[in-house]
Amino acid sequence: MENLSAKELRDKIAAGRISSVEATEEIFKNIDERETAIGAYINTYRDRALEKAAEVDKRIAAGKPVGELAGVPVAIKDNMCTVFGPTTCASKILENFHAPYNATFVEKLLSADAVIVGKTNMDEFAMGSSTENSGLKQTVNPWDRSRVPGGSSGGSAAAVAGGLCFAALGSDTGGSIRQPASFCGVVGLKPTYGRVSRFGLVAYGSSLDQIGPITHTVADSALMMNVIAGHDPADSTSVDEVVAPVCDYLEKVDEPIDKLKIAIVPEFSAGADQQVQKALTDAVDIYRGLGAEVIEINMPHLDYAIAAYYVIATAEASSNLARYDGVHYGHRSENAADYIEVYSKSRAEAFGKEVKRRIMLGTYTLSSGYYDAYYLKALKVRNLIRGDFTNAFEKCEAILMPVSPTTAFKIGEKINDPLKMYLSDIYTIAANLAGVPGISIPCGFDENDLPIGLQILSPAFTEDKLLRIARMYEKENDWHTRKPTVTN
Template sequence: MLDSALEVLRLQTSGEASAVEIAEQAMAAIEASQPTHNAYTHVDRQAAMATAKSVDARRAAGETLGPLAGVPVAVKDVLCTNDMPTTCSSEMLRGFRPPYDATVVEKLRAADAVIVGKTNMDEFAMGASTETSAFGITRNPWDLERTPGGSSGGAVAAVAAGTVPLSLGTDTGGSIRQPSAFCGVTGLKPTYGRVSRYGLVAFASSLDQVGPIAWSAADCALLMNVIAGYEPRDSTSLNKDVPDYTVATQSTDLRGIRIGVLRESMQAEGIDPAVQQAVAHAIGVFAELGAEIIDVDLPHREYWVPTYYVIAPSEASSNLSRFDGAHYGHRADGASDLLSMYCRSRAEGFGAEVKRRIMVGTYALSEGYADEYYNKALKVRRLIRGDYDAAFSQVDLLLGPVTPTPAFRLGDKIDDPIQMYLCDLFTVGANLAGVPALSLPGGFDPSGLPIGIQLQAPTLEESRLFFAGSAFQSLTDYHTKRPNQ
């Protein structure tokens, strides 16, 4: 099982394994896992092996290699790759091959990572269970009858199933953190603008962020070092210096760190007792590490989900208008005129959840309703950001749950959009405020399903998250547990 990127690097530098041998191991793991978990939409064995051979040859020649040399990495199928299809797991883009790479993919290639393929997801990143994919559902490696979460379910399942030590996901309202919690791995949503969105097929442009997924905070920090930074082709990219995030993982002394606990979140209606116990245990661990624990509140927390589910569909309605059968995407056959071609192409190309969100967003933006819905949601969003600013004037980090429950059964919520949307209860706040947030393995429920805990930090303080996350993982072993062990 490919557990750790840091271990993969060590094996190569010590001569215990070559990049080709590691790539072969990854390919064998994917071939064994794919029929069961369906984590991938496309696997490129030929390209992966060619990259691995190049890494070995350059190492033998004494060349300087990138920081991810020979490390297998999977990429969510919402990020453009010029040598592989980018489908967003939708019929609308089935078979589409972009003419360019996303910035984060360019950075992976420059770091000499071995990109093994593209991972399954909820269609156009709209979902919380990876059940809306046109390429079939993805199953949770811990329990095949349960969801891996979404929308980055394939990216997370690829790590949890042991096929790669690192993967890239995207997080618009919790799409890295929620599946990370469901599958017992570590996942980061960075500060908005910290990682370039150039080449990311947009869902909600003011919320989307690309982030790393791995078993440990240390591995996430390694990948974050590669993908973070300014990109002039992305107008929302932050022109700020990027620290070495791996330095933050080398200390476990949290004395002087103030951690705010969202007590009210732990008492929310519908939260599973095992989730409450995991957060309570985490409080004890952080206190043992020297952190000061302070109760805090985010007064507008109850408005997170309704605010998100006005803003995100509104932006989706605008972003997905380009997929009309003429400019981009699937074109229906046999249409008699332009209007019917548009209508039939979108009806055939989009799935039910995408259609639902487009209609909600279009309504919220329509004449006579924009002030009542979209513009009011923007005002509430500013209040939510104010809550975070006030909290971070008192504490260094916020601690709470990631999800109300462990992974639910496949099919349980797919026909109940409201219950599905409530999976985002504790995650959408960070996206609305633009702050970074980290999901850490925090325990297990009585049936053995993973539970995640969430740390949130002020903008551009990912190092603080890696510091606290690594310290937590130095005293706990949840991130070392594997499915079927």
């Protein structure tokens, strides 16, 4: 059963050939066997999940209609608000925080009859590229337990790769879905900014955050998009469907694109490891073999993406995280003498090092006298990067590049060198700045048997096409069918 994709499982459950309870029990058996080793989850909800599974099974047996993800065990990242269990953001400051409402996309998952297995580990407040910044636990890469799963959605990627759920949701502010997906050998999609409601996603960088699926296959990604995409009146930045209609992403996912025109950015991609570059070149050849025209383009401003990102994201974060002050909810210091100390001590005690670093960076760049030099300049760079994409997409339908310069690195390797860690997102950040969708799909393994990811980017609101382009490649390979072996 574990080798089934989410879509295959869904079809079998719907056909009555497997029950959701069986599938859910199988997942919890895997969790029992492997979770101690992988550490993907902050909390799991066995009883809840089995109850929902039984309910779905009952409805199917009775011939009643069920949702698009009926009975499929899925995981969500722990920065997604649910009325059940805590929503911790892997932070001590929210360790015991219980949200009083469900995020819009959680509601959508539930009404699609998905079975939510648990909430996954992450870098604290989604700040990081290795999940090492979790304030609560360590997640490892199922392919090599001495390595990181990537981040910040490392728990979700490891849970999918390790067979601890059939699909998961992650959030991507600068690569947090795509990079861990590539490190763990699974498919990760960051949709266009505005395609999926952010209501109920604990904000990190509000103008960059976007929710997306982490799955075994491209079709699963399409299936998840069918459930979560669409306008939400509670999120003013979610796009009006009259302007950008959603579609059935699954319906045509197997149809290749005729006369596909793709672009590569050789100068920019040259910074990646040899093996990563080789995998990219091989992938490009596959597309050529499928009849695609490949052009080389230059995107001159991508070099400044990391700098712009760390100004904009941290500025927004410094403001978004101001509310965790010990006054209304979350950790409150017991050593505070007055309300000012309630703020300073609660925050000093409960925020991790990287979160503090980013809050300080953001506070600094927004301060009077520095705003123009940093924040305003970063916004200008962001516009130039958007321009690079606009120009590029006049010449092609998709851009291919690496997801990350390396495959999964060792735990502890970069944690004390923030700049080195930040570079891990060099290829993914631009899509967030420009708001365009990007997908990471497995495209090979390196000499250490670690998965390599291929990143494909397409114009805003063309996820349907992006998925079809990704699927064209997936059909020619079996990388996505390989599974790591893990036991506790």
